[in-house]
Amino acid sequence: MKKNWAKSLLGIFSILTLAACGANDTAGANNGDTASTTIAEIQEKGELVVATSADYPPYEWHLVKGGKDTVVGFDIDIAQNIADELGVELVINDMDFNGLIPAVSTGKADLVIAGMNPTPERAENVDFTDVYVTTKDVVLIRKEDQEKYTSKETLKDLKWATQKATIQEEFLIENYPDSYLQSVGKWGAAILSLTTGKVDGILMVETVANQYAKSNEDLAVAEIDLGSEPNQAAIAVQKGNEDFLETVNGLLNKMQEDGTVEQLIEKNVQLMEESNTN
Numbered sequence: 001m002k003k004n005w006a007k008s009l010l011g012i013f014s015i016l017t018l019a020a021c022g023a024n025d026t027a028g029a030n031n032g033d034t035a036s037t038t039i040a041e042i043q044e045k046g047e048l049v050v051a052t053s054a055d056y057p058p059y060e061w062h063l064v065k066g067g068k069d070t071v072v073g074f075d076i077d078i079a080q081n082i083a084d085e086l087g088v089e090l091v092i093n094d095m096d097f098n099g100l101i102p103a104v105s106t107g108k109a110d111l112v113i114a115g116m117n118p119t120p121e122r123a124e125n126v127d128f129t130d131v132y133v134t135t136k137d138v139v140l141i142r143k144e145d146q147e148k149y150t151s152k153e154t155l156k157d158l159k160w161a162t163q164k165a166t167i168q169e170e171f172l173i174e175n176y177p178d179s180y181l182q183s184v185g186k187w188g189a190a191i192l193s194l195t196t197g198k199v200d201g202i203l204m205v206e207t208v209a210n211q212y213a214k215s216n217e218d219l220a221v222a223e224i225d226l227g228s229e230p231n232q233a234a235i236a237v238q239k240g241n242e243d244f245l246e247t248v249n250g251l252l253n254k255m256q257e258d259g260t261v262e263q264l265i266e267k268n269v270q271l272m273e274e275s276n277t278n
Contacts, residue, residue, distance in 0.1 A: 038241070038243065038244060039086065039243060039244055039247055042086060042088055042110060042244075043086060043087060043088055045088070046088050046089055047088055047089050047090075047091045048079070048082065048083040048086060048088050048089070048090055048091065048110050048111070049091045049093060049108070049109045049110045050076075050079045050083075050090060050091065050092055050093065050109060050110065050111055050112070050113055051093045051095060051099075051100050051103040051104055051108070051109035051111070051112045051114070052071070052075065052076070052079075052092060052093070052094060052095075052100070052112070052113055052114040053094065053095060053096060053097040053100060053114050053186070054071045054073070054092075054094045055186050055187040055188055056073070056075075056114065056115050056187065056208055057073065057207075057208060057211040058073055058074055058207060058211065058265065058268045059073050059074060059075045059114065059115040059133075059207075059208070059233070060072070060073035060075045060076050060113075060114060060115075061073055061211075063271070071092050071094055072268065072271065073268055074261070074264040074265045074267070074268045075113045075114065075115060075233075076090075076092065076113075077264040077267065077268070078113060078132075078235075078252070078255065078261065078264060079092075079111070079113050081251070081255060081260065082111075082248060082251050082252075085251050086247075093108075093109055096164070096185030096186060097114065097163050097164060097165055097166065097185065097186075098163075098164040098165035098185060099185075100112045100114055100116065100236070101122055101125050101126055101165075101236065104126055104236055104237065104238055105125045105126055105238060105239065107238060110237070110238075110244075111235055111236060111237045111248060112126070112235065112236040112237075113235050113236075115133070115205070115208075115231075115233045116233060116234060116235075116236055117166075117167050117231055117232050117233065117234075118131065118232060118234040118236070119167060122236070125239060126236040126237060126238065126239050127236070127237050127238070127239050127240070127241065127242075127245050128234040128235065128236055128237075129234050129235040129236075129237075129245065129248055129249040129252050130234065130249055130252065130253060131232040131233065131234050132233055132234065132235075132252055132255075132256055132261055133232070133233040133261075134230050134231065134232050134233075135205045135206050135207050135230065135231050136205065136206050136228070136230050136231060137168060137171070137203055137204070137205060137206070137226055137228040137231060138203075138204070138205070138206045138209045138221050138222065138224075138226075139155070139201045139202070139203055139209075139221070139222040139224055139226070140194065140201060140202040140203075140204060140209040140212060140213060140219055140220075140221055140222075141194070141200065141201045141202075141219070141220060141221075141222045142194065142195070142197075142200070142218060142219060142220070143217070143218055143219060143220040144218075145200065146220055146222070146223075149200075149201065149222045149224065150222075150223065150224065151224060152224060152225075152226065152227070154224075155176070155201070155224070156176075156179075157179070158176075158179060158200045158201050159179065159180040159182075159198070159199040159200045159201070160172050160176065160179055160180065160181045160182065160199060160200075160201055160202070160203060161181070161182040161183075161184060161189075161190035161193050161194060161198075161199040161201070161202045161203075162181070162182075162183060162184075162190065162202060162203045162204065163183070163184060163185070163186075163187060163190070163204070164183045164184060164185055167229070167231065168203040168204060168205075168228075169181075169183050171203065171226075171228050171229075172203055180199070182198070182199055187202075187204070187208070187212075190202045191212060191216070191219075194219065195216070195218060195219070201222070203226075205231045206221070209221050235248055235249075235252060
């Protein structure tokens with residue numbers, strides 16, 4: 001995987017629709033059945049159940065087109081490729097981010113693909129593939145505050161929002177323990193708090209922050225280097241399911257080596273551009 005893709009593509013990302021991030025009626029949504037835990041069971045059932053949190057463009061997001069709400073993104077395309085290789089249907093289960101690990105660890109989903117960082121804490125409950133994307137954290141602010149927040153020192157009294165159960169939440173708790181922090185299940189709630197003045201900034205990965213800034217003229221990414229650890233994304237599977245992990249990891253590595261992952265990223269950039277002009 002070429003890890004410099006974000007630098008070359010960030011300037012051309014755009015979005016038409018970030019539809020109701022909490023929407024439950026997604027195409028192919030799981031109805032609560034327990035997911036299969038082995039390749040043979042998955043193939044016998046004919047479904048690969050994938051848990052995600054579809055408010056994280058360009059990884060995964062809701063696109064409404066022609067009155068139809070569809071979960072799209074390069075993570076979804078990666079999952080589709082894995083399902084195709086296994087010869088089964090892809091079933092997407094959209095949920096709050098903090099529900100993803102429990103979903104796969106209890107067998108309600110076969111895997112998690114949601115731009116998830118493979119932290120040691122998460123690895124206590126699930127197993128991870130190799131990393132397939134790396135990016136960094138930034139602060140999303142109101143555009144009117146760009147001259148106000150220009151350095152790490154100016155963030156001292158900032159009211160924060162970020163997503164529950166993320167490394168961003170951990171970073172804020174550790175580095176800004178005395179600051180107000182709103183932890184949300186979906187990014188849409190954080191964006192609303194920012195635009196209405198309930199918080200002053202949102203900590204999120206650069207790729208995602210750029211999408212929200214481009215889709216909302218009142219928002220901007222602060223030009224501040226927080227010095228936080230780079231964000232890495234990997235796929236999570238049920239712990240101890242070594243055969244399935246090896247299979248998924250092999251398929252993912254193949255997609256990285258032959259350029260498929262980067263092609264899927266570019267495909268979704270084009271999708272967002274086309275949507276923005278319709």
